[in-house]
Amino acid sequence: MTEQLALEFRGAVKRGLRKVIGPIDMQIPVGYIVALVGPNGSGKSTILQMLMQITTLDAGEIKWFGETSTGILPTELKQGIAYVPEGPVTEENFMTVEEAAGFRAHWYPSWDHNRFEELVARFNVPRKERLNRMSKGERRKFEIAAALAIRPKLLLLDEPSSGLDPFAWKDMIDELRSCMDGEDLTIVLSTHIVDEVKRLADYIVLVHQGQTLGMFEKDMLYGSFKEIWVRGELAGIEKFAEVISCQDDGPSTKKLIVRDRQDDWSASHLKELQIIKSRSLELEEILDLWIKGHRPQ
Amino acid sequence: MWIPIQINESSPEPLYHQIETQLRSLIVSGQIDEGTLLPSIREFAGSLSCSVITVRRVYQDLESEGLLRTKQGTGTFVAKVGAGERDEYRRVAVQEALESAVEVGKSVQYGKEELKELFLKILNKKYLENEGSDPK
Numbered sequence: 001m002t003e004q005l006a007l008e009f010r011g012a013v014k015r016g017l018r019k020v021i022g023p024i025d026m027q028i029p030v031g032y033i034v035a036l037v038g039p040n041g042s043g044k045s046t047i048l049q050m051l052m053q054i055t056t057l058d059a060g061e062i063k064w065f066g067e068t069s070t071g072i073l074p075t076e077l078k079q080g081i082a083y084v085p086e087g088p089v090t091e092e093n094f095m096t097v098e099e100a101a102g103f104r105a106h107w108y109p110s111w112d113h114n115r116f117e118e119l120v121a122r123f124n125v126p127r128k129e130r131l132n133r134m135s136k137g138e139r140r141k142f143e144i145a146a147a148l149a150i151r152p153k154l155l156l157l158d159e160p161s162s163g164l165d166p167f168a169w170k171d172m173i174d175e176l177r178s179c180m181d182g183e184d185l186t187i188v189l190s191t192h193i194v195d196e197v198k199r200l201a202d203y204i205v206l207v208h209q210g211q212t213l214g215m216f217e218k219d220m221l222y223g224s225f226k227e228i229w230v231r232g233e234l235a236g237i238e239k240f241a242e243v244i245s246c247q248d249d250g251p252s253t254k255k256l257i258v259r260d261r262q263d264d265w266s267a268s269h270l271k272e273l274q275i276i277k278s279r280s281l282e283l284e285e286i287l288d289l290w291i292k293g294h295r296p297q
Numbered sequence: 298m299w300i301p302i303q304i305n306e307s308s309p310e311p312l313y314h315q316i317e318t319q320l321r322s323l324i325v326s327g328q329i330d331e332g333t334l335l336p337s338i339r340e341f342a343g344s345l346s347c348s349v350i351t352v353r354r355v356y357q358d359l360e361s362e363g364l365l366r367t368k369q370g371t372g373t374f375v376a377k378v379g380a381g382e383r384d385e386y387r388r389v390a391v392q393e394a395l396e397s398a399v400e401v402g403k404s405v406q407y408g409k410e411e412l413k414e415l416f417l418k419i420l421n422k423k424y425l426e427n428e429g430s431d432p433k
Contacts, residue, residue, distance in 0.1 A: 032349070032350075177339060177340075177343045180339045181337055181339045181340060198346050199343070199346050201348065202342075202348040202349050202350055203348070217348060217350050217351075218347070218348045219311075219312045219313060219347050219348050219350065219351040222306075222311075222312055223309075223311045223312070226309050260309065278309055279307040279309070280306070280307055280308065280309055
């Protein structure tokens with residue numbers, strides 16, 4: 001199955017004063033939700049800024065829906081991209097919800113005012129308030145509603161849930177999901193919230209020290225490692241490539257973290273040992289191993 | 298429509314396999330009727346907290362087994378399951394359960410006769426219970 005690409009990074013580099021982000025090579029197919037995860041300062045926001053051309057590349061290139069842009073992105077293309085930055089933009093600070101909506105409708109011909117009204121009502125965004133007088137969460141909800149109201153082809157969300165209460169968070173997740181149904185929308189979001197990744201993402205990209213460490217299908221990641229408790233002795237158990245760690249855990253019991261292959265490696269190689277218990281690792285544990293160099297396969 | 302699938306996150310069994318096995322059993326056992334429109338891929342993935350890629354794979358596998366059919370633009374429906382298939386499925390499900398029960402017996406050094414005796418005892422007890430409460 002050949003899939004259309006929404007985004008393609010080819011050796012994209014941004015050199016900052018303190019650090020270098022890139023070179024990034026990554027392909028994002030149309031119609032999926034991709035989560036960028038990684039520690040603070042790893043470069044997630046910069047990657048999103050590259051896509052908005054807020055940050056210019058020092059090397060390499062990016063293709064948006066198959067189009068490479070040498071200068072500024074064509075307006076028609078950009079009008080299909082919605083972006084919710086980490087911090088709100090100052091231009092709209094002194095506007096009310098209505099004024100900001102009018103401002104955005106001017107720049108985005110696809111602005112759907114009914115949809116915007118519906119989202120503002122659903123998220124309980126105060127209408128009369130100036131944007132800079134809203135609470136952090138209220139402002140966030142406005143930003144998300146306004147981003148969805150242009151019915152984008154590409155939606156970029158930089159830590160969308162920061163500041164949201166759990167109810168608004170759930171509403172946002174539901175809205176994002178329902179936007180994905182039927183339309184050819186592609187979402188790239190950066191997040192620290194494991195639950196958000198679990199509920200939304202199709203693919204996970206791990207960003208670490210300015211590099212992308214790969215892109216994996218989320219559900220394949222779950223099966224990549226497991227923890228098992230074994231009883232008995234097996235000489236040289238630490239030397240197997242599949243065994244990532246081996247710790248004593250009580251009398252004659254060892255706790256192992258192993259790569260989980262579909263051929264059921266542990267059953268055939270550890271048969272001298274009694275397997276007491278086994279479990280798949282949680283997403284955060286898998287990401288932690290990945291950062292430490294144990295790439296899932 | 299809501300499909301009662303229970304995912305065990307700590308199970309070492311791959312997610313797509315868990316979903317596929319349960320959906321297949323719901324269809325073949327007749328718990329989901331022929332012609333039922335299944336949720337869209339995105340909707341189903343959302344309710345199971347898995348990716349659309351996994352759900353698509355499950356739908357494709359079950360479609361190639363003849364249990365589902367997809368109508369362009371409308372969605373994925375449950376296909377007709379033959380009586381023969383249904384019987385076969387029931388047999389396989391029971392056989393697997395019995396096999397694993399025997400495995401448990403063997404692992405705690407139960408003898409063949411001992412196991413048979415226990416099995417008959419349980420069998421009689423369970424069927425007597427049923428006849429007592431529901432005389433048919």
